[in-house]
Amino acid sequence: MMELNLISKERNVEIVKYFFNENEVKEEEKRVIQALKQKADIPGFRKGKVPENILRMRLGEDYIRYSVAEKFIDKVAKEIVREKGDDLLLNPFVQDYKFDNGKLEIEFEVHYKPEVKLPDYKNLKLEIPKSEEENFEKYVESRLNELREKNVILEPKDGKIELGDFVKLNYRVLNEDGKEIYKSQTLDIVVRDDDLRPIVKEIIGGEKGKEIVFERTFEDEGKTKKFTYYVQIEEIYKRILPDLNDEFxxxxSKEFKTLEELRNSIREEGEKLYEYYKKEFLIEQALDKLALESELEISEKTMDRLVEMAIEKMKESGEYNEQLRKFDNDDEKLKEEVRNSYLNLFKTTYSVAKIAEKENIKVEESEIDEALKELAQAWNVxxxxxxxxxxxDERLFDDIHEDLLESKVGEFLVENAEIVEIEPKVEDENRKNGESPDENSESNG
Known part of the structure; x- marks a missing residue:
């Protein structure tokens, strides 16, 4: 009978040795020999009729022993998964095997789901920027301006392009050899001061029917490349925004009769949006803090295995070089990023599951149905x-269930957290200019 012995345990990893006696090995060897006879293609013998001694000489004892060990390894691995499947993080790995006086020993590395030590999750300290009256007013003005923009009047214009004009144009890009690498279709552009695309700046002062030429340089793998843009102005329109009044x-709108009614409605809409995003912001912050403050009892052996498997998957899918470039072609930086991603994922996942169990937080079938209704609309089914x-698709169901459970636990954390309002941070709203002459994009220039 198979025997096993726990050799060592380090956090979530056990090294277990399985022992098979001489009789078990002999019985398995007979089955292996018979199977090999059926497959062996040896001149002078029909398949299945090869004498055992000939087969052993032809294949070698090492190959036969390997084939026997492989059968036992497969059998034990399946047994471990059958018995421990729900508790396993990874499938078991074979560390080593050896034959000794007709007996067989197999050493397995078994990775269980790690334990997690929770922080004081009922007293997390969360921060939220104070809501300011001027933000709601800005939201109202922004939505009203959107309405005006949607109902703008375009009046054909002679003369030069100015800020605020609506312009129809097309352009083409030539490289340093004079070869055309891109040609656009007709583009519609509103000339705004905050639009930092070079093409917008270059066309100011241009006129209908006239061509504007300008050059741009880009760095590509340490080399400077120059491109020439030829812009043809097709039409110019003056944009006339309607006045904001009751008549407008x-x-x-059929719903509102006065500007004041519309303003009040937009204000309510803004307040509801603020409450929604405030809730989502706090939930995300609570889950991030939970992961940060939780302690994961996970072995470096497990992390090394996970990183190795992830890198191998990238290589098989052809994504490895692309990912490597994001980390200055430094393999160690990429591995560290993969490692940290796994750690954050496991901390969140196992912390959420443990809190859900302790606090009896469950996902109801009706909640899954509601989520499915939204997904059905997105999938158009x-x-x-x-x-x-x-x-x-069991995995799809699990993903939906996990997302809902995470959200419910997040709400629980927020309800029990100490929430402090802080002064809003001043953010730089300047847009960055990072375009390149991509021949597949019409937004360049």
Whole structure:
């Protein structure tokens, strides 16, 4: 009978040795020999009729022993998964095996799901920027301006392009050899001062029917490349925004009769949006803090295995070089990023699961149905079809369940947290200019 012995345990990893006696090995060897006879293609013998001594000489004893060990390894690995499957993080790995006086020893590395030590999750300290009256007013003005923009009047214009004009144009890009590498279709551009695209700046002062030429340089793998842009102005329009008054409101809306009514409605909309994003912001912050303050009992052996598997998967899919470039072609930096991603994922996942168990937080079937209704709309299928899809795809169901559970635990954390309002941080709203002459994009220039 198979025997096992726990050799060592380090956090979530056990090294277990399995022992098979001489009789077990002999019985398995007989089955292996018989299977090899059926497959062996040896001149002078029909398949299945090769004498055992000939087969052993032809294949070698090392190969036969390897084939026997492989059978036991497969059998034990399946048994470990069958018995411990729900508790395993990874499939078991073979560390070593050896034959000794007809007996067989196999050493397995078994990786269990790690334990997590929770922080004081009922007293997390969270911060939220104070809501300011001027922000709601800005939201109202922004939405009203959107309405005006949607109802703008375009009046054909002679003369030069100015800020605020609406312009139809096309352009082409030539490289240093004079070869055309890109040609746009007709583009619509509103000339705004905060639009930092070079093409917008260059066309100011241009006129209908005239061509504007300018050059741009880009750095590509340490080399400077120059490109020439040829812009043809097709049409110029003066944009006339309608006045904000009761008459305008009645024109664009059947629901409201006065500008004041519309303003109040937009204000309510802004307040609801603020409460929604405030809730989502706090949940995300609470989950981030939970992961940061939790302690994961996970072995470096597990982390090394996970990183190795992730890198190998990148290489197989052809994504490795692309990912490597993001980290200055430094393999160690990429591995560190993968390692940290796994750590954050596990901390969040196992912390959420543990809190859900302790606090009896569950995802109800009705909540899954509500989530499915939203997904069904996104997938453009019926709700019934969506239910069939998740029944067929267990992983998809698990993903939906985990997302909902994480959200419910996040709400629980926020409800029990100490929330402090802080002064909003001043952010730099300047847009960065990072365009390149991509021949597949019409937004360049």
């Amino acid at each position: 409101v009645r024109t664009v 019926s709700f019934e079809r969506a239910k069939v899809m998740i029944k067929k």
